[in-house]
Amino acid sequence: MTDVRAYDTTPEAQFGDYVALLKPRVMSLVVFTAFVGLWVAPVTVHPFVAFCSVLFIALGGGASGALNMWYDADIDAVMRRTQGRPIPAGRITGPEALAVGLALSGIAVLMLGLAANWFAAGFLAFTIFFYAVIYTIWLKRSTPQNIVIGGAAGAFPPMIGWACATGGISLESLLMFALIFFWTPPHFWALALFMKEDYHKAGVPMLTVTHGRAVTRRHIFAYTLVLAPFALWLGFTGIGGPIYLAVSVALNALFIAGGWRILRRTEEQATADGYRVEKSYFRLSLYYTFLHFAALLAQSVVGGW
CATH class of the missing domain: 1.20.120 (Four Helix Bundle (Hemerythrin (Met), subunit A))
Structure with missing residues (x-):
């Protein structure tokens, strides 16, 4: 009997593909600004709480990236600088990316609430929603002001870091x-x-x-x-x-x-x-x-x- 897998040319997803799905370069700025926002706040935070807070903010940022790549797969396949991303390259399917994004979103928000406070967790949830829905689904394809309004999503992380320490704004x-x-x-x-x-x-x-x-x-x-x-x-x-x-x-x-x-x-x-x-x-x-x-x-x- 012929093994059909021998004719399957679909590239197999590697660990690095799932990392790329989270937009690590963008996430690095999210992590750094969130950390600075937490660090400079006028409230002393236990090192373990601070580490967990930044980790879960980073996870939320990665979740946003996965949801963005899921929805923008058709655009990414056309643009030269994004054609190599995991979904248009066929290494990860759209439903897989959506599942990863939703799962990481839930984990990040829940764990940030337990590690820091629920105000910061709610702020993180709103940021994920803003980037995935307000910017990616609504603004990006409808208005030349997409990056102006949508830029708020990338500006929230230091505020979330500050909120982790102070519980407010x-x-x-x-x-x-x-x-x-x-x-x-x-x-x-x-x-x-x-x-x-x-x-x-x-x-x-x-x-x-x-x-x-x-x-x-x-x-x-x-x-x-x-x-x-x-x-x-x-x-x-x-x-x-x-x-x-x-x-x-x-x-x-x-x-x-x-x-x-x-x-x-x-x-x-x-x-x-x-x-x-x-x-x-x-x-x-x-x-x-x-x-x-x-x-x-x-x-x-x-x-x-």
Whole structure:
């Protein structure tokens, strides 16, 4: 009798595929900002409770990623930079990804409630819902403001970390939210400037697709101007200090200068040099948030104002 498995060319899922399903690069920023939010809070948290809290926030972030990949599998199959993801590559099925996402969501929320407090757990549940439903299912395919509103999901983790320690919300946690929230649009629009064709093929109404690159350039620069005051304001709160303020001033000066360079460029100039300035600005944006939160961490170690 012929073994039909010998003719099965479907790639078998490996452990790494399930890790990729959780979007580990995105999750690393979630983990770091949540940890900083918890660390700088004015409440001492037992190390084991802190470890468990960050672990379950990370698990919730991974669950969000799995649910996003489940719903966006059709888009991912079209876009060049996402075709290798586990679902479009055929290594994991859609139903499997959905099951993983839902299971991890339930575990993360329940365990965070038991480890820290139920306010933080409810906040995590809302964040997962916001990313998976509000952003992925509703906004992403319906409006060029998708990344503006949807960016809130990525800005919640430091607030959740703060809530794990304090059980609530404060000005400091709101400003940490604002820093990530207003950083997200220029970060993704810079990527969209040199990846426009991907979004166009996938039918995703990014600003570059619906309004063109010139409008996108103006929006990027405008958001750098809106972002800077919130980033600097954080330096004058109870968790700020001279170290953070110095880092923030330098980073925002670079970010505004980069946004200005993008604003002044024509498409002919960008095409001629392969979007070199836009790619450089995108790389800078990757460091922008990490270094701000690293500065908050360093400031908390040496003491603030």
